[in-house]
Amino acid sequence: MKVLTALDGGVSQPYEIEGETVTFDLRPGQKILNVLITDPPEELRIAVRVDEKGKPFVARQGLLTGVDGLALSACPLTETAGDTYGAVLRTDGRAVRVASRYPYGRDGLEKLICDTGGGDGCRWQVRRKAHRQVATFEFGEDDGRKPMHYFIAGEDAWETAGTWTADGMVRILASGDALAESFKARCLVRIVPLASPYSATREKASYTTLEDQGLYGAATWGDAPPPPEYDLIRADVEEAIARRRLAFMLTLHSWQAQSESTGLETVKSAGHNALSAERVEWAGHVLETLIAGVPHGKTSFPQKIWHPGLARDYLLAAHDVITFRVEVTTAGQGYDGFRDTARRFLENVLRVEDWSPVYGADR
Numbered sequence: 001m002k003v004l005t006a007l008d009g010g011v012s013q014p015y016e017i018e019g020e021t022v023t024f025d026l027r028p029g030q031k032i033l034n035v036l037i038t039d040p041p042e043e044l045r046i047a048v049r050v051d052e053k054g055k056p057f058v059a060r061q062g063l064l065t066g067v068d069g070l071a072l073s074a075c076p077l078t079e080t081a082g083d084t085y086g087a088v089l090r091t092d093g094r095a096v097r098v099a100s101r102y103p104y105g106r107d108g109l110e111k112l113i114c115d116t117g118g119g120d121g122c123r124w125q126v127r128r129k130a131h132r133q134v135a136t137f138e139f140g141e142d143d144g145r146k147p148m149h150y151f152i153a154g155e156d157a158w159e160t161a162g163t164w165t166a167d168g169m170v171r172i173l174a175s176g177d178a179l180a181e182s183f184k185a186r187c188l189v190r191i192v193p194l195a196s197p198y199s200a201t202r203e204k205a206s207y208t209t210l211e212d213q214g215l216y217g218a219a220t221w222g223d224a225p226p227p228p229e230y231d232l233i234r235a236d237v238e239e240a241i242a243r244r245r246l247a248f249m250l251t252l253h254s255w256q257a258q259s260e261s262t263g264l265e266t267v268k269s270a271g272h273n274a275l276s277a278e279r280v281e282w283a284g285h286v287l288e289t290l291i292a293g294v295p296h297g298k299t300s301f302p303q304k305i306w307h308p309g310l311a312r313d314y315l316l317a318a319h320d321v322i323t324f325r326v327e328v329t330t331a332g333q334g335y336d337g338f339r340d341t342a343r344r345f346l347e348n349v350l351r352v353e354d355w356s357p358v359y360g361a362d363r
């Protein structure tokens with residue numbers, strides 16, 4: 001039996017193999033794990049060591065395992081000692097993938113492009129800057145007037161439930177079904193499923209620079225300039241704002257199973273800008289409309305953002321524009337839940353009649 005990390009986004013934490021058991025140490029916190037275990041015994045025993053912060057992941061999500069390539073499912077873990085939780089996997093001697101998050105890296109993005117490219121009105125482009133690149137999918141014909149919606153996932157590369165949700169949106173819109181057709185007739189949509197494909201192959205949870213430095217990339221929207229991927233995305237969004245075309249912008253993140261809810265949020269103030277009573281009422285109504293039917297959905301609408309430099313903070317402060325964020329949970333849901341979340345958001349976006357209050361009065 002061997003533990004391999006030679007796969008897209010492969011990351012191992014300290015481990016030991018003892019007989020038919022592999023024990024991974026995911027302390028402190030909830031460390032990222034994404035390995036392939038080759039030549040396993042028929043009954044493979046996996047154990048993970050976690051601390052208090054890692055326990056919600058164990059209790060609400062479990063470990064993600066699969067013996068048939070890419071399809072992983074959540075495997076519940078049971079307590080075997082104070083800080084150790086375990087599971088027994090039937091392998092039939094086949095290699096087993098074991099992960100702490102639903103993996104999504106460059107291979108996921110490539111598969112999405114191959115599965116949807118050339119599909120019904122699906123266009124994609126890869127833009128490059130400073131040795132980095134970003135893939136954007138676009139749907140709907142641009143008549144110069146339609147509202148433009150932006151979905152941006154993978155700002156924090158390992159928050160993969162958000163990326164799987166964006167992946168689901170691309171697949172729905174490329175499918176040509178009734179929802180896809182009405183969406184494309186009424187809107188222009190741009191989707192960035194994985195803002196930083198390079199970072200997704202590193203063990204850092206957020207953004208990895210060319211110098212291998214880990215950054216909280218999502219909070220660099222106000223930097224001059226931001227890291228290359230954010231710079232490309234920001235320029236695109238700001239062009240839509242300058243043309244007063246931006247409608248719904250959503251960044252998709254995930255606290256994994258740290259939260260039991262899929263939380264949708266925007267903020268009431270940033271920099272010198274604060275929403276008027278009318279815009280607060282509009283945004284509150286939009287939050288409720290958008291979250292309807294989303295599995296485990298809830299909303300929040302705080303006065304200020306909890307960390308400066310995030311997209312909502314920067315865009316409200318610099319342009320007086322309202323944008324949104326969601327944290328997709330992995331507590332009690334996997335791929336089906338992410339796809340369901342994708343479909344619900346697309347359906348709900350069409351129920352919002354008026355996006356003009358995205359902009360402040362002086363624009």
Ligand SMILES: [Zn+2]
Pocket residue numbers: 156159218253254
């Ligand atoms: Zn995040």
